[in-house]
Amino acid sequence: MSAEAKPLGGLRVLVPRGGTWGDLVSKALREQGAHTVIAPLVDFSHTSEEDKLVEALKELEAGRFDWMTATSSTVADVLAHHNAVIPPETKVAVVGEATAVAFRDAGYHITRTPVRENSTHALLEEWSEIDTDERLRVLTLRSDVAIPVLTQGLMSRGHDVTQVLAFRTVGVPASVHIREDIESGRINALLVASAKIAEQVAEQFPELSEDTIVACAGANTLEAAAALGLPTEADDPAHPLYASKRALIETVESVIDQSDMLD
Structure with missing residues (x-):
């Protein structure tokens, strides 16, 4: 054609x-x-929560989170910029094909992506580990203009969520x-x-x-x-x-x- x-x-x-x-x-x-x-x-600039981000990444490297989430490919860039290490025992849930590609290209492992459709709502529905009696410690990294769908979904299920604005979006x-x-x-x-x-x-x-x-x-x-x-x-x-x-x-x-x- x-x-x-x-x-x-x-x-x-x-x-x-x-x-x-x-x-x-x-x-x-x-x-x-x-x-x-x-x-x-649009482009991406340093977060207004830089100190909080640095501290969260230290805790991430120390293995203090059960899971971390990302819904933007830029999160992979932020992690790489900070030379962040995701330990093998910390599971990673991402949404979006671009996000998954960026994480893999940066050398980070991915544990879960939604199967039914690539959406945050589908991830929350399919994420069996968050619907047990276990209280998970989760790090969510997102843009300053992102709607915190995952963060709110996890908190509503009683999990211990550390949410950090990892970057700002600028014109x-x-x-x-x-x-x-x-x-x-x-x-x-x-x-x-x-x-x-x-x-x-x-x-x-x-x-x-x-x-x-x-x-x-x-x-x-x-x-x-x-x-x-x-x-x-x-x-x-x-x-x-x-x-x-x-x-x-x-x-x-x-x-x-x-x-x-x-x-």
């Missing part, structure tokens, strides 16, 4: 995150016929070249994968062509985008761009769970 005949043929898509996440999303989109441009609109200005390509319509689709990215799109590209697809992945993202006034016309099934937009969103969500979308 030619690129033009594939569901995303004719689209040149801005992928707003780099790293493992950006690589996986770009590969999936290209397989469906899209041309991709990785141009991060990144797009290059002049990227802005020109968006304004001219050369880039004709923008992937919006978190509320933070929605903020950056609204701020950096205030006047988008009516033919530019703004594809929001995840309910939280869609809600934030609507509040910011990002275009939603193509959400109407009668709109000529509807099929392309749905195919774009479905392709992204097939490889990246919403829990790995920063919020």
Whole structure:
């Protein structure tokens, strides 16, 4: 099948995150016929809880946690940056394909990932060890903008949870070249994968062509985008761009769970 005949043929898509996440999303989109441009609109900065993080990583290395969790590939980068050691006796639960790939690439072991679907809710349902009488000590590492689904789920089951904001998500200005390509319509689709990215799109590209697809992945993202006034016309099934937009969103969500979308 030619690129033009594939569901995303004719689209040149801005992928707003780099790293493992950006690589996986770009590969999936290209397989469906899209041309991709990785141009991060967000990046990651040191946490405001650095002292707490350092102390938690010391406890992790000492084997004081039964489990640790991660729902973002950036957690693997944070661990590697701190030369953190996860002892063999500490089990690791992760959500998201990008997260799993990043952990393995960094040399960290993984004990559990959800089977039914790659989501935090599926992990909580399938994680048999957390539904026994044993009170587990768990370390959860996440972004400052992430919704603490796992943390809350574990605490509600009576476990001893140490939650740490491992990194902050900050906006990144797009290059002049990227802005020109968006304004001219050369880039004709923008992937919006978190509320933070929605903020950056609204701020950096205030006047988008009516033919530019703004594809929001995840309910939280869609809600934030609507509040910011990002275009939603193509959400109407009668709109000529509807099929392309749905195919774009479905392709992204097939490889990246919403829990790995920063919020």
